[in-house]
Amino acid sequence: MKIILASHGHLASELLNSAEMICGEQKDINIVEFISGEDLYILKSKFLECIDNSTEVLIITDVFGGTPYNIAASIALQNKGCLVIAGASLPMILDVLMSRYEKDISIQKLAEKILSNKSSYIRSSQELSYLSELEEL
Amino acid sequence: MIIRLCRIDDRLIHGQVATVWAKAANAERIIVCSDEVMNDTIRKALVLQVAPPGIKVNVVDVEKAIRVYNNPKYKNDTVFFLFTCPQDVLRMIEGGVPIKSINIGGMSFKNGKKQITKAISVDDFDRETFKKLHQLGIELEIRPVANDVKIDIMTKF
Numbered sequence: 001m002k003i004i005l006a007s008h009g010h011l012a013s014e015l016l017n018s019a020e021m022i023c024g025e026q027k028d029i030n031i032v033e034f035i036s037g038e039d040l041y042i043l044k045s046k047f048l049e050c051i052d053n054s055t056e057v058l059i060i061t062d063v064f065g066g067t068p069y070n071i072a073a074s075i076a077l078q079n080k081g082c083l084v085i086a087g088a089s090l091p092m093i094l095d096v097l098m099s100r101y102e103k104d105i106s107i108q109k110l111a112e113k114i115l116s117n118k119s120s121y122i123r124s125s126q127e128l129s130y131l132s133e134l135e136e137l
Numbered sequence: 138m139i140i141r142l143c144r145i146d147d148r149l150i151h152g153q154v155a156t157v158w159a160k161a162a163n164a165e166r167i168i169v170c171s172d173e174v175m176n177d178t179i180r181k182a183l184v185l186q187v188a189p190p191g192i193k194v195n196v197v198d199v200e201k202a203i204r205v206y207n208n209p210k211y212k213n214d215t216v217f218f219l220f221t222c223p224q225d226v227l228r229m230i231e232g233g234v235p236i237k238s239i240n241i242g243g244m245s246f247k248n249g250k251k252q253i254t255k256a257i258s259v260d261d262f263d264r265e266t267f268k269k270l271h272q273l274g275i276e277l278e279i280r281p282v283a284n285d286v287k288i289d290i291m292t293k294f
Contacts, residue, residue: 021152022152022153022156022157022282023152023153023156023157023282024157024281024282024283024284024285025284094152094156098156098157098160117190120190125186127186128182128183128186136195137168137195137197137201137205
């Protein structure tokens with residue numbers, strides 16, 4: 001499986017840098033960045049350069065409905081081995097990176113897992129008030 | 138208890154531990170063994186909050202950690218022991234807990250400590266304690282994340 005991180009501006013490469021700070025160097029990640037003023041054909045060709053038909057590709061984009069998502073989704077519609085999820089954040093990327101080598105995982109299963117974990121990516125310190133209910137050893 | 142991993146990391150549960158090591162250890166429980174953290178309500182509350190999904194986290198003092206290890210009730214439980222310093226590891230071993238290998242992740246810089254890697258600083262007391270652990274035949278490996286190459290801390294003194 002191959003992962004493409006796509007974003008408005010340089011968020012994608014910095015997300016990867018930050019993720020590597022936590023979980024070490026990563027292989028098989030491509031970065032596609034949409035630069036201000038860039039032509040959509042150029043953006044599309046950046047995606048297509050990273051996609052070949054031999055490997056499944058999971059594309060992760062920043063904003064649902066943003067240009068990187070829209071272009072990626074249009075590619076995925078024409079390509080069975082390609083799937084897009086939107087809403088990239090560091091916890092989400094870490095979840096993807098730590099799950100992608102699980103046994104028998106496919107891009108579909110990985111995307112399902114990320115969608116089912118999505119509420120765990122945003123948490124609050126208010127949860128601390130529930131700690132008294134925790135089980136003691 | 139079945140020990141899956143022992144790590145010294147005075148930042149306790151943070152990014153690397155929550156994402157990489159919790160998964161690598163594949164243990165049901167993370168037990169922070171530290172009198173210092175046990176008696177620090179804020180640090181204790183935080184470490185309990187950031188428990189990785191599906192993993193129980195407990196904070197106990199070293200004496201209790203030894204008791205818990207020997208409690209038949211937890212005989213088949215898998216555990217990831219987390220420490221803030223080598224002295225507590227030595228106390229566990231002297232208390233009869235059969236730790237064979239220690240992963241050294243982070244020991245933060247404080248006055249009087251000497252930095253030996255990006256994440257690890259030690260003073261004379263730490264160095265002496267690591268020497269004792271080494272003499273007991275315990276593997277002492279530096280690795281920030283699981284895929285890194287193990288470095289023997291003894292080569293850094």
